Amino acid sequence: MERRVFLKGLGAAALGVAAPALGSVNVLGNVLRIGLTPVFLDDQAAFLNRWRDYLAFKTGLQVSFVQRSSYREISEQVNAKSLDMAWMCGYPYVMDRDRLKLMAVPLHLGKPEYRSYLIARHDEGEIHGMNDLAGRVFAFSDPNSFSGSLYPRFLLHREGRNYEQFFRRSFYTWSHRKVVEAVAVGLADGGAVAGYVWETLARIRPEITARTRVVSTSPVYGFPPFVARKDVDSAVFTIVQNVFLDMRGDPEGERLLETLNLDGFVAGTPDMFDEIREMARLVDQR
Amino acid sequence: MMRFRDLSFRYKIPLRATLLVLVTAVMLTAANVTREYDQLRTDLFENAESLGQVLAMTLITPMLHDDLWRAYEIISMPVQTESPASLGAETMLVLDSRKRVYTSTRPREHPIQMDLAQLGATYARLAQELDAAKLVSSRAIELPEAREFHLLMPIVFDGVPLGTLVMEYPKSIFQPRFVSIVNRAALITLLVLAILLPISWYWGRRMADPLIQLADCMSRVGDNIPAEAECRLYESRDEIGRAGTQLKLMLGALREKEALEQQIIASERLAAIGRITAGIAHEINNPLGGMLNAISTFKRHGQPEHMTTKTLPLLERGLMQIKETVAALLVEARLQSHPLTAHDLDDIQTLLQPHIVKQRVHLVWRGTLTEPAPLPSTQVRQILLNLLLNAVQAAEAGSEILCDIRREATFLQLRVSNQGQPIARDRLAHLFEPFVGATAEGHGLGLWVTYQLVQQMGGSIDVESSEGVGTVFSVVLPATEPVS
Numbered sequence: 001m002e003r004r005v006f007l008k009g010l011g012a013a014a015l016g017v018a019a020p021a022l023g024s025v026n027v028l029g030n031v032l033r034i035g036l037t038p039v040f041l042d043d044q045a046a047f048l049n050r051w052r053d054y055l056a057f058k059t060g061l062q063v064s065f066v067q068r069s070s071y072r073e074i075s076e077q078v079n080a081k082s083l084d085m086a087w088m089c090g091y092p093y094v095m096d097r098d099r100l101k102l103m104a105v106p107l108h109l110g111k112p113e114y115r116s117y118l119i120a121r122h123d124e125g126e127i128h129g130m131n132d133l134a135g136r137v138f139a140f141s142d143p144n145s146f147s148g149s150l151y152p153r154f155l156l157h158r159e160g161r162n163y164e165q166f167f168r169r170s171f172y173t174w175s176h177r178k179v180v181e182a183v184a185v186g187l188a189d190g191g192a193v194a195g196y197v198w199e200t201l202a203r204i205r206p207e208i209t210a211r212t213r214v215v216s217t218s219p220v221y222g223f224p225p226f227v228a229r230k231d232v233d234s235a236v237f238t239i240v241q242n243v244f245l246d247m248r249g250d251p252e253g254e255r256l257l258e259t260l261n262l263d264g265f266v267a268g269t270p271d272m273f274d275e276i277r278e279m280a281r282l283v284d285q286r
Numbered sequence: 287m288m289r290f291r292d293l294s295f296r297y298k299i300p301l302r303a304t305l306l307v308l309v310t311a312v313m314l315t316a317a318n319v320t321r322e323y324d325q326l327r328t329d330l331f332e333n334a335e336s337l338g339q340v341l342a343m344t345l346i347t348p349m350l351h352d353d354l355w356r357a358y359e360i361i362s363m364p365v366q367t368e369s370p371a372s373l374g375a376e377t378m379l380v381l382d383s384r385k386r387v388y389t390s391t392r393p394r395e396h397p398i399q400m401d402l403a404q405l406g407a408t409y410a411r412l413a414q415e416l417d418a419a420k421l422v423s424s425r426a427i428e429l430p431e432a433r434e435f436h437l438l439m440p441i442v443f444d445g446v447p448l449g450t451l452v453m454e455y456p457k458s459i460f461q462p463r464f465v466s467i468v469n470r471a472a473l474i475t476l477l478v479l480a481i482l483l484p485i486s487w488y489w490g491r492r493m494a495d496p497l498i499q500l501a502d503c504m505s506r507v508g509d510n511i512p513a514e515a516e517c518r519l520y521e522s523r524d525e526i527g528r529a530g531t532q533l534k535l536m537l538g539a540l541r542e543k544e545a546l547e548q549q550i551i552a553s554e555r556l557a558a559i560g561r562i563t564a565g566i567a568h569e570i571n572n573p574l575g576g577m578l579n580a581i582s583t584f585k586r587h588g589q590p591e592h593m594t595t596k597t598l599p600l601l602e603r604g605l606m607q608i609k610e611t612v613a614a615l616l617v618e619a620r621l622q623s624h625p626l627t628a629h630d631l632d633d634i635q636t637l638l639q640p641h642i643v644k645q646r647v648h649l650v651w652r653g654t655l656t657e658p659a660p661l662p663s664t665q666v667r668q669i670l671l672n673l674l675l676n677a678v679q680a681a682e683a684g685s686e687i688l689c690d691i692r693r694e695a696t697f698l699q700l701r702v703s704n705q706g707q708p709i710a711r712d713r714l715a716h717l718f719e720p721f722v723g724a725t726a727e728g729h730g731l732g733l734w735v736t737y738q739l740v741q742q743m744g745g746s747i748d749v750e751s752s753e754g755v756g757t758v759f760s761v762v763l764p765a766t767e768p769v770s
Contacts, residue, residue, distance in 0.1 A: 137398050139355070169398050171354035178355060186394040187358055 031062040032240065035074040035086035038142065038175035039224035040260060041200055042067060051256050058243040061236070070174055071144035078229060085228040085240065091146035093227055094277035097270060103237065104226040104244035105268030108196050112266050113220035115195035116147035119183050122213045127190060129216055130155050138163070138170040139179045139188035146276050147194040148176055150283060151218050157283045177201060184211035196223070200261040222272035226265070241267065295497055299490030300483060307482055311475035318471065319464055326460050331437065334375065334453050335424045337364060338439035342451050345380060345441050349388070349448045354398070358389040361451070365391045376434065376459075379452040380441070385413055388449055408432040412452065421450060433457060496520030500530055503537075511540045548715070556718055556737060563720065567616035570608065578605055614731050615720065623664040626698075628655045630663045631691065634670055641675060646683040647704075649674075653691035659698055659765050665739045666698075666763070672732045673702040673759050680706040680757065697745075698765045705756035714751060736761075 034055075036042050048065055056063040066083055068074050075092045077083040078100070085103065093100060105112040120127040127133060130152065141148025149172075156163050163170055171188070173179050176197035182188045195217060202209040226244060228237050244265040247253035257264060290298070341360060348356035361378040380388040381402055390396035396405060403413040411429055421440040428435055439451040496519070503517035517537070519530035581602050584590065590598065631654055642649050670689075677687050681704040690701040709717065716722050718737040721730045740747045745763035 169354070171352075173355040182355060182358070185362075187355075187389065187398070 031064050032059065032085070032236070033064050033066055033083045035066045035068070035077060035083040035088070037068075037071050037074050037086070037088050037224075038177065039087060039089050039145075039194065039197075041177055041197065041204070042175075043177065044259075047256075047259055050252075054252055054256060055240070055243060059236075059239050061239075071142045075144070078227075081229065081231075083229075084232050084236075085226060087224065087226050089142075089145050089147075089224045090222045090273045090276045091150050091280060092144045093225060094273045094280060095144075097273075097277070099230055100227040101230050101232070101237065102225055102268050102270055103228045103241050104265035105272065106223050106225075106260075106265055107263040108223060108261070110263050111220070112223045112268055112272065114147065114223045115220055116151035116218040117193050117195045117198050118152065118190060118215045118217075119180065119193055119198065119212045120190045120215050121183055121186060122211050124189065124213075127215055130190075131159075133190040134166055135168045136189035137187070138167040139182040139191035140170060140172045141176045141179045141191075141193060142174050143172060145176070145194070146221065146224075146279075147218070148179060148192045150276070150279060151221075152192040154279045154283050180208055180212055184208050190215070194224075196261070203261060221276055222268070225268055225273075295494035296490050299493055300486040303482060303486035303489075304479060307475065307479055311471060311478070315468060315471035319467055322463060322467055323460060326463060330435065330455060330459070331426045334426070334435075334437040334455065335439075337375070338424055338437055338451055338453055341378070342439045342441045345451065346443045346448065349380075349382075349441060350443060354389055358391075358393075361389065362391045375453045376456045377454040379454070381416075381450040381452060383447055383449055385416060385450070408434075412436060412438070416450065421447075496522075496526040496530065500526065500533065503533060507537070507540075511537055511544060513541075514538070552715065552718070556741075559719055560738065560741075563615045567612045570612050571616075574605060574609055574612070578602065578609070581605070614735060623662045625658040626655065626661045626663040626666045627658045630667055631655065631670075634667060634674065637671065638674055638678065641678045642687075645678050645681060647678060647681045648684075648686045650686055650688045651691075652689065653693070655691070655693055659693060661698060661743065661763055661765050665743065669736050669739050669761060670700060670702070672736045673700070673761070676732060677702050677704040677706075677757075677759075680704050682706050693765075696764060696766050698763045700761040700763075701758060702760075703756055703758040708753050708755075709749070709751040709757055714749065717749060718747070 032055075036048070042048070052063050052065050055061075066074070066077065068077070071089055071092050074083065074086050074088060075096060078086050078088075079096065093102075108114055118130060120133075138152075140152070143149050153163055156166055171182075173182050173191075176194045179188075179191040179193045180198060180201055183191045191212075198209060198212075198214065228240070245267065247257055248264045290301075293301075341364070344360050345357055348354070348360065357380055361380060365375055365378055377390070377392050379390045379392075379396055382388040385402045387396045387398055387400050387402065387405070389398065401413075402416070403410045408429060408431070411432075412427065415425070415427055416438065421438055424437060424439045426435065426437050434454040434456050437453040437455070439453065441448045441451055499517070499519055503512065503519060506512045506516065514534065514537070517534070519534060520527055521530065581598055585598060635649070635651065638649065674687070674689060681687055685705045688701070688703045690699075690703075692699040692701075713722070718733050720734040722733075737747055740761055740763065743763050745761060747759065747761045749757065749759050751757040
């Protein structure tokens with residue numbers, strides 16, 4: 001608690017005096033650039049503007065959100081130092097763990113964990129598990145998504161199967177939400193989706209999730225975290241980290257969390273993602 | 287059951303006008319619908335083609351990258367966003383280069399990777415079309431058995447065919463437009479009918495009324511010919527007007543002919559009666575003369591006893607009465623008399639005076655003679671006196687009797703009229719026959735005698751008698767001035 005108060009004071013100091021100096025050192029062009037990936041429902045422009053303004057106000061920095069069509073592009077931009085921070089999946093995080101610093105892990109249903117859902121069409125009664133999807137059409141979200149790609153591939157790998165032979169056809173929708181849509185319209189017979197996204201979508205667009213059915217859920221894994229480049233100024237890192245960790249502390253932060261369907265953020269530890277790393281090693285032989 | 291041809295023109299004309307309007311409306315609507323169909327069809331295919339071209343270009347990258355979801359998003363966009371009224375595609379289907387389903391906006395009916403030919407009869411036909419010729423540019427296909435129009439659009443990259451875009455448009459897409467055209471046409475037709483019906487109704491009446499008058503008038507021609515006043519006929523120079531005029535002329539001619547016939551019948555009858563009476567009179571006159579002579583001789587030379595002296599004058603008076611009656615019947619202008627003068631006319635007025643006073647009527651005398659007319663005065667005096675006495679008798683007290691005398695170059699006209707009760711129609715036909723006008727005061731030979739006298743002078747006598755006007759006798763006597 002004392003540490004928080006101290007950090008808050010530091011935040012205030014940064015807001016008042018140090019911000020320009022900080023920006024000139026390590027934040028590119030005085031703008032804090034945060035990459036976003038479809039690990040959440042990123043197609044809500046007005047909400048993103050509100051969140052960005054909130055972060056800018058709280059950190060005293062100019063904040064800009066950067067969205068790209070795939071996880072890979074965000075990872076590459078972080079590596080290329082054109083992004084300072086990013087909300088990315090645990091899978092690319094563990095792949096680039098050496099260059100990244102864990103900043104904040106979201107809390108969903110009170111825990112920094114989520115699951116991968118295997119979904120099918122609501123009126124398709126024959127599908128009870130991955131094995132029933134053999135020879136059918138399957139929708140992945142992003143090749144670099146843990147819940148939407150790595151985990152279902154891991155399930156097949158565990159059975160000694162390869163997804164390219166197991167399914168008649170599979171495709172990527174590049175977003176969890178679109179996996180739900182692809183299954184809902186019948187384009188795919190089954191799909192893998194982040195449980196968090198499916199649950200959130202069920203709250204705001206129940207007519208889409210109503211046409212799908214959760215066939216099975218995975219055990220819990222580390223929730224896609226906010227990460228920063230290791231070389232981002234530690235003061236800036238701390239300020240931003242504290243803004244995330246304290247989001248529950250003010251009404252606007254509360255409202256934003258409500259929209260995100262999250263309970264808050266914790267600092268988290270890298271070992272939360274060790275299982276994902278192990279899985280990636282197994283499946284991708286990396 | 288009334289047939290259309292039996293209907294009055296009053297109804298036929300508006301009904302025909304209505305029929306014309308309806309036929310015109312139906313034909314125009316049909317033409318409009320046909321034109322609209324062609325136009326819509328052209329529009330549809332043009333729209334489809336330009337949309338198809340854009341989509342085919344956009345689909346190249348996802349297909350090259352095998353990004354099935356993006357391809358689905360591209361084709362589902364126009365299908366989802368376009369409203370049904372805007373000629374939007376109903377279904378879109380992307381085939382890969384082996385004519386298998388790559389993606390479709392109806393994925394449940396078109397499973398991914400299924401052969402086009404296995405999707406159903408319509409698609410099998412489309413597959414045949416695709417096999418038949420290499421698709422170089424878009425091709426519109428209208429299969430008669432299909433519910434949809436199809437547009438095939440090749441997806442080609444750098445000359446390499448990647449696949450085919452199939453766009454489906456329901457054939458019923460035009461229906462709402464057709465319905466709206468037909469509805470609009472029906473509304474306009476009703477409006478036109480609402481305006482035209484009263485007009486054509488009025489026209490129908492305008493055209494039919496003269497015909498109806500004509501037909502009514504003609505149907506009245508039967509035993510008797512309608513008088514001019516009874517037939518109200520339309521006057522104009524068009525065909526109906528001409529028919530009316532012609533009918534009037536024909537009726538006039540018929541009336542004249544009828545009058546002439548009756549006159550001939552009357553005069554023939556009078557001539558026959560004249561002959562009979564003349565014959566009988568002669569037959570009676572001869573023995574009568576003998577009998578009167580015998581009585582005369584007996585009175586002069588015989589010695590009659592007392593009884594005979596009393597009886598003979600009785601016999602003689604009876605025979606004399608017969609003689610007078612016969613003489614009256616046997617009108618003969620044997621008597622020579624002086625030509626008619628104004629003095630003779632004055633005499634008649636003098637003779638009439640006591641009767642005028644007795645009946646309390648006024649005599650109006652018009653015209654006189656300026657010089658003697660070459661007509662026997664005795665006969666003319668008798669004619670005029672007979673007519674005037676009859677007029678005075680028939681006149682009501684206080685009314686006027688008119689005597690009009692007109693001397694023309696070739697004839698003398700006498701007109702005597704009163705304002706009394708008209709002569710009954712059936713009596714009028716036999717007016718000049720003997721004993722017809724017999725009353726308490728006369729033997730009814732006056733007009734017979736008058737008629738005979740006029741006939742003997744080669745003249746004519748007419749009578750007109752009607753309610754309100756009274757009775758007019760008019761006598762025309764030929765009187766040509768002797769060339770001297």
